[in-house]
Amino acid sequence: MSARRILKPSVQVEAGNTVSFEFDGQQYQGLKGDTLASALLVNGVKALARSYKYGRLRGIMSAGAEEPNALVQLEKGAFSTPNVKATQAELYQGLIAERTSGRPSLHFDYKGMIGSVGKAMMPPGFYSKTFKWPPKLWPTYENVIRQFAGFGSTPEVGDAEWYDHLHHYVDVLVVGGGLAGLQSALNVAENGLKVLLVDEQAQLGGWLLSDASSRFDGISGAEYAASLAEKLKQHQNVTVLTRTTAFALHDHNLIQAVELLQDHLPLGQRNPDQPRQRLHRIRADKVILASGAIERPLVFGNNDTPGVFTVSAAQTYLNRYGVLLGDKIVICGNNDEIYLAARDLAQAGAEVIVADVRSRSSIPAYISKQVKVHLATGIAQVNAGKGQVHGVELIDLKSGGKQSVACEVVLSSGGLSPTVHLYCHDTSRPLWDAEKMAFVVPDKYENCKPTVCNVGAVTGSKTWQQTLAQTADILKAFLADRGIQADIEMPKVVEEKHQAMELAVRLPDGKPAGKGAKAFVDYQNDVTAEDIKITIQENYRHIEHVKRYTAFGFGTEQGKLSSVNSFILTAEAMGVPVEQVSTTTYRPAYTPVSLGVLAGLDAGDTFDPERITAMHESHVARGAEFEPVGQWLRPWYFPKASEDIHAAVNRECLAARNGVGVMDASTLGKIQIDGPDAREFLNRIYSNAWSKLEPGKCRYGLMLDENGMVMDDGVTACVSEEQFYMTTTTGGAARVLSWLELWHQSEWPDLKVWMTSVTDHWGTIAVVGPKSRQVLQKLCNDIDFSAEAFPFMEWKAGTVAGLPARVFRVSFSGELAYEINVEAGYGHYLWEQVIAAGAEFDITPYGTETMHVLRAEKGFIIVGQDTDGSVTPIDLGMGWAVGMKKPFSFLGKRSLARSDTARSDRKHLVGLFPQDTNTVIPEGAQIVADANIKVPEAGGYDPKVPLLGHITSSYYSAFLGRSIAMAVITDGRNRIGQTLYAFSQGKLIPFTVADSSVFVDAKGERQHG
Incomplete structure (x- = not known):
């Protein structure tokens, strides 16, 4: 018979309170208070899964968090949750659950068909031994392995809950x-x-x-x-x-x-x-x-058959959920818990046989004559068929004699862990x-x-x-x-008295080594007792190595049932005490934890703080597409009508080069530096000199780390003798401020200087292009915008559109350009005033993608894109921004003098022209010198071919009518005019190394106006 309900006063399920649910497409009924596991068991569902390696049928084995087999997918769509243990899932009306393994079905499984050849195909460490060659097939191997892994599916739609x-x-x-x-x-x-x-x-x-x-x-x-x-x-x-x-x-x-x-x-x-x-x-x-503790099972042949449980699981299902697992039950163990369970099960009406591995002196008096007891007896193997228990083969542990016993449920207990x-x-x-x-x-x-x-x-x-x-x-x-x-x-x-235990894990089966039925230690990862012996024979002797070679203790079970048995079997195989083997490292999480709860409210729009500028609503009204940059939501491009990104960016670039464009630059990092030692502080922080920068003047600076590598850049303006206004990259603002504070507080506390983040205080609008001066002249009457009165790299205070403003004549586009800074709260108003003033010149708003193209045409770097933490100013061709001869030291100066850093054949930033002028080389593409390299069929890369560098920036320039790119290339400045090749997605793209990384206005005439 199958399991049946035995209701008594102590159970926690509610008699008569029926709950309907679905498992694997079939409808069932349980009682309120059931777990999914107890409800399935009372409905006769014994097999729920297929094992990871061998595709063997597996059933529920325990009653709690230690369950290794019964992983289910709960619900569908936005409520779908993978890998929930049926033993922990509380039953509710309408619950839908599905198996997570067995393809194409639970009872017809591809892996199950490998049967007897599985051991040969998947020995311990099979993933290291089997799938190494040929290398090009690894993607195929990986896909198949993942398909057969036997775990749940990631939900295909967003989570409906929070x-x-x-x-x-x-x-x-x-x-x-x-x-x-x-x-x-x-x-x-x-x-x-x-x-x-x-x-x-x-x-x-x-x-x-x-x-x-x-x-x-x-x-x-x-x-x-x-x-x-x-x-x-x-x-x-x-x-x-x-x-x-x-x-x-x-x-x-x-x-x-x-x-x-x-x-x-x-x-x-x-x-x-x-x-x-x-x-x-x-x-x-x-x-x-x-x-508390978890009961560990014994290890014997076919101990993974559906219908094999721990003793404590049977007691829990009976006494808490009112589920008698079967009418004919064999219990085997090394402690008196097996007798307490036998009494409970016998009183519920089951026919019980106890196989006690101990040679104990007496049988507890509370055991009735209806319970048959065999002392010094173990289970050699479970006799199984059609995925369920038919009986067991008992073995006398003294004589080796065997007898077969018919049963439908097997329980075992090896003690508590x-x-x-x-x-x-x-x-x-x-x-x-x-x-x-x-x-x-x-x-x-x-x-x-x-x-x-x-x-x-x-x-x-x-x-x-x-x-x-x-x-x-x-x-x-x-x-x-x-x-x-x-x-x-x-x-x-x-309570009942308990006699002493005897240590037992692997019960003998009376057969030559390796010839008996599989005896599993880890059910989720298909690790057998024989696997542990083989691992020791192959000289993996540290328990952490044994764990990784066999894979015991991995997965959602995390060794709750398997670990201690594995430790003991490892000790036996090595012939050493268990304490010498010790344990593996237990790490969080104890049980699976959903990614949703780890994120909490930091999801969707709240995943990261979303910062917007004062002009944001104006950008939205003009149809801008946005991209996040350092938590800021910046306009990416402004499409018109049916324009895609390429058409919109081409239009915006041409407007900035030929007329006038406008960009919201408020997100630039801004740090105010005050104090009588501000100049000295800048001298130490930046690689160039700041002692003589006069008020009203601006200077571009490179910030290096201790290794001499570029970490940020920007323009800093002198406001007064004791105040400077530093700008940084958008994404680097917080990092730079922390960097300044670190050096001031830990290394130079004697300097009288302090830093204040003012990024949010200022709204900044960049007006760019040959007609930008005309737009500013319409908005401001108290600043002389002539080239002589307001030259490049200066700033002036004035009134723009009636607002107090600082106007900087700086350029990240290589064009005549101005950056207007006003109090942030006035940013929206000023933006609209600039747009209105520039209407007669067809002023064009542009976004970050156009900004990238414009600066690349001019050869300006973006830190973090054209640099990667291994690039010096010399590598970038920016030695002019390094004052190696100035009379004071700066961060990174000593590192720039190291032999490796100073050698002339490092990777250099250079410009390049793809030979097909319409081909935009993918950024990140690797660079090689040989056009005849063999391209692997799978689209991978031959590791024997030397790599010279990679593409850092790559765009189509509408102004030049062709594609351009920048790259860091080994000895690049000595390769001018050479043809090299970018390798990407299995293709070689030829290009010519340019004689400069400046593609537009190499002399700088446009930005000087």
Whole structure:
């Protein structure tokens, strides 16, 4: 028979409250309070997935976050969520779930067809051994591997829900809502401390909810948990967050936790005004880690067959969800939990056989005669067929004799593995305790970390009595450490006694090595016990190497079921103690975390601060297309009618060269530098001299880092003897200000100088082109704009369109140009006045793309595009901007004298002409000298061919009627006139190295007017 519902008073599902849902296109019904896993099991759904490597059918194995197999895709469209564990998904009306593996279907799977040849095709490290040659096929290999990976699909439309963040500051954070966690939170709160308790489940209680036999002050575990939960709910010092998983514990006791606020609600009942999930960032003086333990399964042949579970999963499904997994059950283990489970299952009506691997002295008295017990017996293998359990082959561990037993469910328990993940997130390691047969964390207060103490099963406690005693000791010591003398009251517990365990992982199958059925250690990544042996034989001996070579502990399971078994098997294969092998590194996140909740409200329009200038609405009204630049939303180009970007940019460029154009330049970084030592400060920051710059004059400067490489550039104006006005690149403004403050505060604190960011204070309009002077003369009567009175690289104060303004005669286009600066609030008004004044000259607004073309025609660089952190001013042909002979040092000066930096054959910035005048070479294209290189069929690049450099800027120039480009090329200035080739997308594009990177007005006559 299949699983069936056994309802009793302790279960958390609501009898009669039916919930309809869909899985893989089939309709089913469950009860309110079910998880998707419990509902599928009671409906007889045993197989949910196909395994990663071998395509083997897999079913639900556990009941919590440790589940390795049952990954599902929940919902569709804008609500689609991949890789949710069915064991953690709460059932709700109308839920839609799909499998995430099995192609083309779950029961007819391509990978499953490889069957017996799978081991030969995919041994340990198969991805390193199998797919290296021929190199050109790697893209094909990669695509196939990704198709067969067996995980969910990224949603194809935007998320319909939203997420937020919340910060907490508390005295104590308790992680875990089991017995130890509940007692810790209550006792600490009653002693006056502010407490936050988080637990990943919807109902507090942990294992108390699954233990049907123990009594606490005379009531059941579930009732006792409910009573503690109610006390916490009423306590003014306590905040309780259920459905909240602490997934990371960082330095300084910063804990991150995700709360699922609406994931358990039907889509139609979710409140759009509330977030779906919330990320909690918690700062706590002390973290009490009560994260419990996870039962680890035994390893035996075909232990991945649907119908094989952990013992604790069967108890949870029965006692919490009222689901009896089957009528004929075999239980195998090395601890007394197998007998408690046998009693519960037998009382529910199942026929139970227990195979105890220990040679124990007696069978517990509470085991009825209906339960058959075999001592010193293990499971050799599961007998499977058609994707489900048919029976098991038991093996006598003393004689080696075997017997077959018919059953439909197999349960196993190899002991408990404390959930130490959070404890280890700061690189701490748990220690192997041979008596507890587990990797544990300190259980005494004096041995705990200063900021974290541990209580309950995470320390290796195996009984309720041990847990309560250890928790009481920790709490007394913790409170005493804070000057609080407290009496810790704990309940009276009645529980069954437990006999000692015997360490067991891989059960023998009585067959020669490598000849038996596959025995899996990691179910999600198809790692077998034999794989670990092979890895050791191939001389991978560090546990981190073993992990990566076999791939155990990867994926969403993160080693919760597999890691400790893998450590023990590695130790056995190496013939060393388990403690010598130790553990791998546990890292955040403990369980999968959605990208949405990590982003929170930083999504869509709020992903990054969106900065707009005062002229923005004018740009919108004129149909501008925008691009983000350093958080600023800048006009990209202004299309007219049906123009595409190319037509619009060509028109804008010609207008600026032949008539007049106007650009919003407000986004340029602007830093005001004040103080009697301002000149000296600039001398040290810039590579050229500033001592003699007079008020009213401007100078272009290059800013270098300590290595002598260009990091920013801009024009700085002298306002007065003790005040300068520096401009930077739009994207570099914040970085430059931080750079100035760094050097002033850490290296030159004696200089009397201070910096103020004034980027937002000024609105800047660049009026560019041969007719720009005429436009300014219409707007301003108190400035003489003649070339003699107002020469290039000067600035003047005056009144423009009735507004106090600073007018700079500078140019980033190589044309006669002026930059008008007014208080930012007047920017919109001034823009409209400039447009009106220039109407008779057909003034044309232009955007950043046109700006790029104009400056490239003039050979002006853009830092970060034509430079990459490895380019000096000399490489750029801008030695004129470096004062190596000036009597003071500047940042980067010493580095420019290094032998490598000073050599003459470095990469140089040069101009180039594509031989096909209409071909615009893709930026980033690599440059080679040989036209006869072999172009790989896959479109890749032959690594044996020397690369000379790359294209940094490339455009079509409407003014020149041809394409142009700039590039950094090895020994470029000595290659003038040579034909070289740009390699891009499998094609070679010939070009000629130009004798200059200045394509328009090499003598500068246009900008001087």
